[in-house]
Amino acid sequence: MEQDLVETEKRRKREINIDPSLQWSQWQLLDSILPTGGFAHSFGLEAAIQARLVSGPDDLQTFVIHLLENTGSLLLPFVYSATMNPTLDNWQKLDRILDATLSNEVGRKASVSQGSSLMRVAASVFTELLSLKSMRDVCIGPGVVSFHHAPVFGIICGLLGMDSGTSQRAYIFMTMRDVISAATRLNLVGPLGAAVLQHRVASVAESMVKKWMDRSVEDACQTAPLLDTIQGCHTYLFSRLWEVPKKEGGGGETKDPPKALLHSTMSIPILETCRKRKRRPKLFGLHSFAEPGCPINPTGPFRDNIRIFLKQCAEPEDYCVKGMPLWCTLLVRDKSCVVPLYTIEEGVNHSLNPFCDHCRCTGWGNHLVSKRKYHVVIPNDRDWNKPLEDNVLNIHSHLLHGLIHCNGFGHLLCINGIEGGSKYLYGREIMDLWDRICEILKARKISVEDASKKHGMDLRLLHGVAYGHTWFGRWGYKFCRGSYGVSEENYDRAIEILSSQKLDKIIQDFSDREQSRQIKCMVQHYRDLSESQLVTIRDLFKFMLTIKSRSTLQKKLVAATAAPSASVQKNSIRISFHKKDNSKEKYLRCKRFTSVIAHMDSRWPAKRLEFAAEVIVDALKQHKSEVGHGGMTRQDLRDAARMHIGDTGLLDYVLKSMNNVIVGCHIVRRGINSARVLEYTIDDVDNPVKDLKLLEATEEIHQKPLPDLLPAPTPVPGTDVYNDVVYLYNNTLLNYPESELLELATQAVLDSKHFVKDRPFRDEDDQLLRFFCQVMPGLFDAENMATETSPAGELVMVPLHATVFDLKQAAEKALRDTYCIMDKFVVTEVDNLGEMEDRDVLFGALESGAEILVRGSGIDFDSNLKHEGGADNWIVRCECGARDDDGERMIACDICEVWQHTRCCSIEDSEAVPPLFVCPGCCTSFGPPMTNSPLEFQCSDDLLLDSATMYGMDYEYDNCIGLLQ
Ligand SMILES: [Zn+2]
Ligand SMILES: [Zn+2]
Ligand SMILES: [Zn+2]
Known part of the structure; x- marks a missing residue:
């Protein structure tokens, strides 16, 4: 063919x-x-x-x-x-x-x-x-x-x-x-x-x-369900969406819609709202919205892009929340629902909370206060049909809540998908949408505090060990800041320590404990299931997480093996292999491809998976008939199948799931050939039932119990992958026996909650010059504001033929537009331009993308709204190394007024803060050392790290020793 x-x-x-x-x-x-x-x-x-x-x-x-x-x-x-x-x-x-x-x-x-x-x-x-x-x-x-x-x-x-x-x-x-x-x-x-x-x-x-x-x-x-809806259902849907409702009992009633249509519209709660609005909403596809050019593709800085966005992709609502204007964008997801995405503009000047706690905890407390915050919100499903309430910014059950300051720095505050209570949207879907919106608006840095949990497990620990990054890491969020002084180096090291634990070592370490048998069993079970070798705990978790979606399949397999009767024939067929060069026989499970895919959580319909499998089998058959024997490398097979299947994703997915599967009357196997290349082979199954009998016979002879048949205590490995993950998580990560190193590493990972996605600047291929405009640090020095200026300059764009004067004006406009204290700023000088006059043309003198420093006057130093971190001049100096608020619970010493973590002062989170608190430092200077002397950290110090300390405690520690000697 x-x-x-x-x-x-x-x-x-x-x-x-x-x-x-x-x-x-x-x-x-x-x-x-x-x-x-x-x-x-x-x-x-x-x-x-x-x-x-x-x-x-x-x-x-x-x-x-x-x-x-x-x-x-x-x-x-x-x-x-x-x-x-x-x-x-x-x-x-x-x-x-x-x-x-x-x-x-x-x-x-x-x-x-x-x-x-x-x-x-x-x-x-x-x-x-x-x-x-x-x-x-x-x-x-x-x-x-x-x-x-x-x-x-x-x-x-x-x-x-x-x-x-x-x-x-x-x-x-x-x-x-x-x-x-x-x-x-x-x-x-x-x-x-x-x-x-x-x-x-x-x-x-x-x-x-x-x-x-x-x-x-x-x-x-179909990728544009909206179009299909328009083309197909317009007579009814449109009357629901946009026509003024007819009065009860009045003439000219709308015709009854076809049943299927009625069904589909019933699950569109937002339609009612649209109808009440009596105006034309813009609708976009949820999955394509905010792809480049869909519908906008702005190339300016965030502060301008968001305005274009609100104009072109959103409709103003006819009400406000606490005086803040809001816009709504309607996103169509398949035909199942219309999702409202709100954008709320919070003017900082009139806000009750002008400062930003999230900035402070992310380490951006020194940023100048931006004039506007934009909140992007998808409320919980149940609220889709109602107007937003006044407390909208304080609710944590939104499907999405993101906040972006007009300078382009922002925070992802919450994501709740199906597991977070939504009936319609997956967390991943919402995250994709948020990521596209940030990208198209050119948000500069977005931070997220990852406290997500699943089945009681902290995902930053589980995913960190399994994948080396958090769930958000999939979208490019990286370590930003650890609490309790944990640095990026500490974090990386801790992840490395945890994830490289050898499974055999774990089994050994647990050998004289009650969990011994259970852990051994579990490891063995997943090793048997996996095609690749599981050596470390990372391998194991990674593998378990990939098969977790197939846990139902696992259950069925267990059920089938436990009661080998008719159900075996239906769900799985085992065939024994006789390898000549290997006396040790190994059971290999051959399953019907159709039953394999019936339990796979795939985005393709079964029909297409089966079709792809048939194409692959055909290719293998043809190869065999031409060459006579031997297998096909994965690449060759893929190329051959590509002739018939355009979707490479589908193809790769099916190739991946094809190992010891039966398609029609063939078995497809996979293995490494002599050239160490992955290879697929095909064999005929003349009579699968006969082979099944053969299997049963061999099973009787060998009587080798399979791990999932062992009478083990709960959880039975393999019955529910999540139970197993939780079990291993609790034992090997949280409560590893007698290892302070692992305990510290786990704590370090759990203490790393702040992650950030950085969108680096890219010059566009257009007729504009772009500069990053910074205000001279000296301007702030005068006011004792140290060197705490804006961390990265504002993006300023001017045409190719712009003059120095144009640049000054553009910089002035950008700074005035962005920051509260710059409202009346006047640029007098651009530092990088030397002797150039106002009327001189920039082109040639200044490279696009360069940083410029401007001097000027009119900064409102008396304003309260200087830094996002707020006006308070807290001093944080904790023995863990923290020098800044990291969002964790703190207490101030009543003598030196320095803030430190309650946890680092041995005050449990459940305990109330004592009415009078004197820090260890003050204690030692005024009296005998307290019981919770920093000395207790000594034992862990050299265990964990070679030179630097994990918690940055070397400095404090030496001091303490000095004090105590
Ligand atoms: Zn902020
Ligand atoms: Zn601390
Ligand atoms: Zn003190």
């Missing part, structure tokens, strides 16, 4: 080389004069306009982009496949599949009418394509093919010798052209505006083509 494709492609390439006259036909196919019916088709635009969903050029652009995305994902695979193989058989097949794929009647009809029209015209115009006419003649009878547009277009392109890339690009181009010309016809844009729009969208269109091209029809999918 793949050979056919290659042959066809070659033949077509020859044709086009031989016959350049075909190019004239190719161009004609794309010419708008060709009466293909595209002219009459508006792709649902008309309905969208009637519903006031699209009312101007901005909306139109969004609409077009959505349409192109959907066309790319859904139809390009059909164009591709038809172009590659423009035969009658293939056409009929594609037509049938597409007919079954198109989910709404309106879209289906449009596709059919456009397609048959194109076929008719092409058959009579391109007379050189004899086969086209004959194909049409064969299929013209009723019910043979539906003449869907995409396959017809692909067939014609193929016959005209177009290469597959061009034909797919052409298809997107035509779609774009047709919808924009529909917009002109509907008076949405003028002809010139339409041409400009078409050209502007072209780059987006190209990215769509790149994203979706060369995929197999198995991968065709």
